[in-house]
Amino acid sequence: MNKKIIVAVDGTAGSGKTATFNAVAKKIGYEFIDTGLMYRAFTLLCIELKIDFTNKEQIIDALNIFDFSVKNSKPHLNGKEVEKRIQENDIVEFINYVTPIPEVRKFMIKAQRAMVTGGGYIEIGRDITTVVLPDADLKIYLDSSVEARAKRRFNQNERLGIKNNNFEEIKNSIINRDEQDFKNGLKKADDAWLIDNSNIPIQDVVNMVIDKIKELEGK
Numbered sequence: 331m332n333k334k335i336i337v338a339v340d341g342t343a344g345s346g347k348t349a350t351f352n353a354v355a356k357k358i359g360y361e362f363i364d365t366g367l368m369y370r371a372f373t374l375l376c377i378e379l380k381i382d383f384t385n386k387e388q389i390i391d392a393l394n395i396f397d398f399s400v401k402n403s404k405p406h407l408n409g410k411e412v413e414k415r416i417q418e419n420d421i422v423e424f425i426n427y428v429t430p431i432p433e434v435r436k437f438m439i440k441a442q443r444a445m446v447t448g449g450g451y452i453e454i455g456r457d458i459t460t461v462v463l464p465d466a467d468l469k470i471y472l473d474s475s476v477e478a479r480a481k482r483r484f485n486q487n488e489r490l491g492i493k494n495n496n497f498e499e500i501k502n503s504i505i506n507r508d509e510q511d512f513k514n515g516l517k518k519a520d521d522a523w524l525i526d527n528s529n530i531p532i533q534d535v536v537n538m539v540i541d542k543i544k545e546l547e548g549k
């Protein structure tokens with residue numbers, strides 16, 4: 331019986347981490363953890379508490395009443411399902427006040443590490459291969475050109491019928507998010523496998539990754 335492994339994934343905003351590795355996890359029966367949802371849910375809590383986002387102490391105090399869980403593959407904040415709510419624009423507007431705070435990152439890193447109790451997990455984010463799971467069996471850094479990511483997000487918004495869908499605004503938002511992520515420590519780990527999917531269909535990336543996981547399971 332092959333032994334399941336731990337897979338850690340980092341990558342740039344909108345590069346395809348969720349769509350790609352959710353599909354991989356479903357195909358091979360692994361647990362999928364998207365750590366971005368935790369930061370989004372915590373930002374929502376701060377919004378609901380009407381916190382002054384320039385006041386770090388208030389944000390840090392909110393950690394004491396932050397309960398995040400995933401039930402039936404849906405993120406829950408203090409017991410309430412928030413899957414759609416945490417994808418709304420106000421979250422992105424305020425999240426950059428939250429993610430740089432060391433005490434917030436320390437809290438999240440501890441929780442994200444504790445979620446992975448052995449093989450059979452795929453965890454994605456921005457500091458998983460470098461901080462949360464530095465000893466993961468397989469580390470992947472997923473990236474795409476800004477153009478490719480903006481086109482995908484634009485097309486996704488069209489499909490979803492999102493109004494005021496503007497390519498240039500999306501492109502600038504991606505550039506800004508990259509800037510903040512790199513400031514927060516996003517980088518390709520020396521021992522991570524770089525996958526640039528700018529011109530690779532998602533199904534091909536899924537298959538490449540599954541082949542690699544199966545190879546490592548057999549070792």
Ligand SMILES: Nc1ncnc2c1ncn2[C@@H]1O[C@H](COP(=O)(O)OP(=O)(O)OP(=O)(O)O)[C@@H](O)[C@H]1O
Pocket residue numbers: 341342343344345346347348349350366482483486527530531532533535
């Ligand atoms: N290889 C690919 N080719 C074309 N489109 C892709 C590819 N991978 C992902 N996509 C599409 O790109 C869009 C963004 O993907 P996704 O939301 O998974 O990115 P992400 O890295 O999780 O984003 P974020 O960092 O914002 O959470 C989605 O519409 C997804 O279907």
Ligand SMILES: Nc1ccn([C@H]2C[C@H](O)[C@@H](COP(=O)(O)O)O2)c(=O)n1
Pocket residue numbers: 343365366367369370425426429454455456457458507511514
């Ligand atoms: N481990 C992580 C995961 C996410 N973030 C930041 C990056 C974004 O600003 C925000 C939401 O992540 P997304 O849902 O877009 O993947 O949280 C981080 O700093 N560390």
